[in-house]
Amino acid sequence: MGCSAGGLSALESLLAALDPQLPQPLVVCCHTGSANVDLLCELLAGHSTLPVIEAREREPLQPGMVHIAPSGYHLLVEPDRRFALSVDPRVSFARPSIDVLFDSAAEAYRDTLVGVVLTGANKDGAEGLATIRRLGGVAIVQEPGDAESPVMPQAALDHAGADHRLPLAAIAPLLNRLCLP
Amino acid sequence: MKPDGRPAESVPDVALEDIEVELFVRALQLGHGYDFSQYSPASLKRRVLQLVQTQQTGTISELTARLLHEAGFLQTVLEGLSVPVSEMFRDPDVFRTLREQVFPLLASYPQINIWQAGCAHGQEVYSLAILLEEAGLYERTQIYATDFNESALRHAQEGIYPAKEAQLWSRNYLAAGGSHTLADYYSARYELIKLDQRLRRNVIFANHNLVTDEVFCEAHLVLCRNVLIYFSDPLQDRTLALFRDSLVRGGFLCLGTRESLDFAPSAADFVPVDTGLRIYRLGPRTPAGE
Numbered sequence: 359m360g361c362s363a364g365g366l367s368a369l370e371s372l373l374a375a376l377d378p379q380l381p382q383p384l385v386v387c388c389h390t391g392s393a394n395v396d397l398l399c400e401l402l403a404g405h406s407t408l409p410v411i412e413a414r415e416r417e418p419l420q421p422g423m424v425h426i427a428p429s430g431y432h433l434l435v436e437p438d439r440r441f442a443l444s445v446d447p448r449v450s451f452a453r454p455s456i457d458v459l460f461d462s463a464a465e466a467y468r469d470t471l472v473g474v475v476l477t478g479a480n481k482d483g484a485e486g487l488a489t490i491r492r493l494g495g496v497a498i499v500q501e502p503g504d505a506e507s508p509v510m511p512q513a514a515l516d517h518a519g520a521d522h523r524l525p526l527a528a529i530a531p532l533l534n535r536l537c538l539p
Numbered sequence: 540m541k542p543d544g545r546p547a548e549s550v551p552d553v554a555l556e557d558i559e560v561e562l563f564v565r566a567l568q569l570g571h572g573y574d575f576s577q578y579s580p581a582s583l584k585r586r587v588l589q590l591v592q593t594q595q596t597g598t599i600s601e602l603t604a605r606l607l608h609e610a611g612f613l614q615t616v617l618e619g620l621s622v623p624v625s626e627m628f629r630d631p632d633v634f635r636t637l638r639e640q641v642f643p644l645l646a647s648y649p650q651i652n653i654w655q656a657g658c659a660h661g662q663e664v665y666s667l668a669i670l671l672e673e674a675g676l677y678e679r680t681q682i683y684a685t686d687f688n689e690s691a692l693r694h695a696q697e698g699i700y701p702a703k704e705a706q707l708w709s710r711n712y713l714a715a716g717g718s719h720t721l722a723d724y725y726s727a728r729y730e731l732i733k734l735d736q737r738l739r740r741n742v743i744f745a746n747h748n749l750v751t752d753e754v755f756c757e758a759h760l761v762l763c764r765n766v767l768i769y770f771s772d773p774l775q776d777r778t779l780a781l782f783r784d785s786l787v788r789g790g791f792l793c794l795g796t797r798e799s800l801d802f803a804p805s806a807a808d809f810v811p812v813d814t815g816l817r818i819y820r821l822g823p824r825t826p827a828g829e
Binding site: 493 | 769
């Protein structure tokens with residue numbers, strides 16, 4: 359799941375509407391997160407139905423947990439479904455970059471991955487969402503007119519297209535439907 | 540992996556790319572002696588694909604072909620595969636803690652050896668030299684700054700960086716507890732800054748590859764920040780053992796602030812000085828500053 363400008367409040371309402379029984383790991387890359395990832399986790403945990411933790415290097419993705427990318431690093435998912443960090447140059451002016459997360463997660467999870475692009479003021483995430491779709495995953499994009507900042511979802515729609523194009527309020531219910539057995 | 544007989548010019552396929560990456564890594568190893576087989580796959584693949592783009596080879600296989608047949612192409616590839624991205628005094632708290640808690644203990648040694656492993660473009664080498672200078676320890680310090688990438692080493696020796704970085708670096712310097720202004724240590728010209736070359740007087744820049752090379756000095760402090768994040772678990776463990784064998788008893792190790800030691804048995808030899816900042820000490824000693 360990726361977001362940028364306006365992403366914090368979007369995340370708060372989305373995480374609040376998730377089914378607490380969701381068995382899949384969730385990973386969030388938010389550009390506008392505070393430099394202090396502990397604080398961001400705490401903030402989001404106050405709204406989320408699922409536990410919110412920092413995504414830690416080398417650790418496996420945990421079922422039913424929301425993992426937050428630390429700032430200043432790219433977050434990647436290795437083929438063995440553990441996290442890796444990198445300090446490679448910024449991608450689309452961002453580090454962490456949603457493209458880097460999506461590309462690597464798409465390879466690790468193929469057609470079982472769901473990618474979500476929310477509000478944001480740049481084009482990060484568009485490339486990665488295209489990779490997710492190419493490898494058989496599902497793409498969900500927030501309706502640009504509904505987003506606090508429409509640039510990022512619009513770029514994702516233009517570049518990758520979407521399987522679902524929805525207002526924010528409809529995204530969590532869809533995730534619940536897609537992810538619950 | 541099943542060979543499905545599809546021609547290489549069909550839609551880019553990840554399984555096919557994975558085979559190509561593996562052959563590329565093999566060519567680098569067999570043809571040139573550089574072993575990237577123990578690098579974490581996700582970042583390595585991203586960098587290889589980046590090289591395909593910048594070198595406009597179309598496929599990874601074509602990159603491999605040029606690597607094997609074209610003289611001088613190796614250096615281009617090595618530059619593409621190493622990470623020269625850093626900043627001066629990145630994570631200022633780390634440098635502040637080095638100054639406040641580690642330097643006073645280093646001060647008890649008549650000669651201080653510091654190994655900066657994976658120095659890339661040298662931003663942290665100069666940061667360290669400045670802090671040591673201000674602590675009055677630099678005259679009796681020898682810094683070994685190593686990297687496997689020759690062009691990164693040359694860059695580090697020159698100490699020339701884009702001027703647009705200076706603002707952030709100055710803020711970092713002050714947050715790290717610097718006692719002057721960073722501008723005292725560089726001269727600016729056009730779009731560039733050049734670090735005072737006197738800061739280099741006790742630095743030896745040398746080629747050393749953490750993957751294949753061995754212990755080469757006895758160190759009181761090893762800094763290796765955000766290098767091991769690119770290594771697989773076994774290579775991370777091997778490198779930590781290399782640091783252990785290089786450090787004097789009670790010597791210090793400083794890693795990147797988000798690095799995990801949970802999957803490295805060799806980490807058991809290190810005692811945390813500041814867990815959050817990833818500063819450790821070798822051997823069963825009480826943490827510094829307590």
